[in-house]
Amino acid sequence: MNEPEALADVTSPGDDVRARIVAAAADLIASGGRDAATTRAIAAAAAVQAPTIYRLFGDKRGLFDAVAERVLATYVAEKSARKPHPDPLQDLRDGWDMHVAFGLSHPEIFAIMSGDPQSGSSPGLVAGHDVLRRRVKAIALAGRLRVSEERAVALLQAAGTGTVLTLLGQPEKERDLGLSDVAREAVVDAITGDAKPTADAGPRGAAAALRASLVSTSVLSPGERHLLEELLDRIADGDQEAGPTCGR
Numbered sequence: 001m002n003e004p005e006a007l008a009d010v011t012s013p014g015d016d017v018r019a020r021i022v023a024a025a026a027d028l029i030a031s032g033g034r035d036a037a038t039t040r041a042i043a044a045a046a047a048v049q050a051p052t053i054y055r056l057f058g059d060k061r062g063l064f065d066a067v068a069e070r071v072l073a074t075y076v077a078e079k080s081a082r083k084p085h086p087d088p089l090q091d092l093r094d095g096w097d098m099h100v101a102f103g104l105s106h107p108e109i110f111a112i113m114s115g116d117p118q119s120g121s122s123p124g125l126v127a128g129h130d131v132l133r134r135r136v137k138a139i140a141l142a143g144r145l146r147v148s149e150e151r152a153v154a155l156l157q158a159a160g161t162g163t164v165l166t167l168l169g170q171p172e173k174e175r176d177l178g179l180s181d182v183a184r185e186a187v188v189d190a191i192t193g194d195a196k197p198t199a200d201a202g203p204r205g206a207a208a209a210l211r212a213s214l215v216s217t218s219v220l221s222p223g224e225r226h227l228l229e230e231l232l233d234r235i236a237d238g239d240q241e242a243g244p245t246c247g248r
Contacts, residue, residue, distance in 0.1 A: 017046075017048060017052065017056065018056050018066075020046045020047070020048070021042060021046045021048060021052070021053055021056065021057075021063065022063070022066050022067055022070050023046075023070075024042050024045035024046035025037050025042045025046075025063055025064070025066075025067045026067045026070060026071065027045065028041055028042060028045065029064075029067060029108045029109070030106075030108070033108055034064065034108055034111075034112075037064075039053060039060065042063070064112050065112065067109070067112070068109050068112040068113050068124070069123065069124045071106060071109045072109070072113060072124035072125065072128065073123070073124045073127070075102050075128075076124055076127045076128045076131065079095070079098060079128070079131055080127070080131055082094075084135075084138070088135065088138035088139045088141075088142050088144070089139060089142075089144060089188065089192060089194060091135055091138065092135045092136070092139060092156075092188070093184060093188070095131070095132065095135055096156070096160060096180075096184045096187075097180070097184070099160050099164070100160070100163060100164055100167070100180045103164030103165075103167075103168065104164065104167060104168065104175075107168050110164055110165075110168070111168075113125065114161050114164075114165065129153070129157070132153055132156060132157070133149070133153055136149050136152045136153050136156070136191075137149060139152075139191075139192065140152075144192050144194060145191060145192060146191065146192060146193055147190070147191050151191075152191040155187055155190060155191060156187055156191075159183055159184075159186070159187045160183075160187075162183075163179065163180050163183045163184075166179065167179065167180065176237070178237070203235055210232055211229060211232040211233060211236060214228065214229060214232075
């Protein structure tokens with residue numbers, strides 16, 4: 001089959017052609033994932049010839065980076081325009097929640113962004129990092145930071161990205177969304193010592209303690225140990241809605 005005959009790209013300004021290709025690729029990725037964004041499909045949707053894509057972006061990775069940059073730039077602009085919370089620590093928490101929500105809403109884009117450590121020079125990522133640094137700076141100016149700003153930013157980036165990737169690796173209907181809250185407060189505690197207070201651990205704390213101490217007991221069979229570990233994990237995680245998982 002011949003490539004689309006066209007060629008709006010022959011006479012259109014380069015920027016317009018580039019934007020049209022990026023938009024077409026973004027739509028294909030959003031609707032069918034990266035596998036759906038084949039060169040042929042992108043060329044057809046953008047009404048260009050395949051060589052135009054390679055001429056403008058070098059290769060498919062270059063195009064995907066441009067798509068990620070486009071989506072990320074919109075997100076960062078919205079994040080930057082948001083009025084900061086008067087409490088800099090709450091502002092940081094809100095930013096974390098926005099970051100996780102963005103990643104879960106744009107799994108393919110997030111995978112592109114986080115898949116290459118060298119992509120840190122992307123203008124969108126640089127702008128996003130600047131937003132984070134300003135939030136950390138505000139906490140430091142308030143006298144509430146107990147590590148260096150550089151370490152706080154690095155820890156937030158590592159934990160935030162890891163949290164999103166972990167949640168994306170779970171089946172959508174089984175995602176442990178409470179994991180984000182736990183991870184967020186662990187990082188907040190590490191950089192400020194000011195995690196949100198929690199209620200008395202009660203049975204959840206007791207379950208976690210017993211789960212951790214099972215390694216020192218030998219009275220259970222492997223099957224019994226596995227079942228008890230599963231039950232204790234459910235109690236410790238506070239999952240009150242989970243039904244029985246053992247087929248009895």
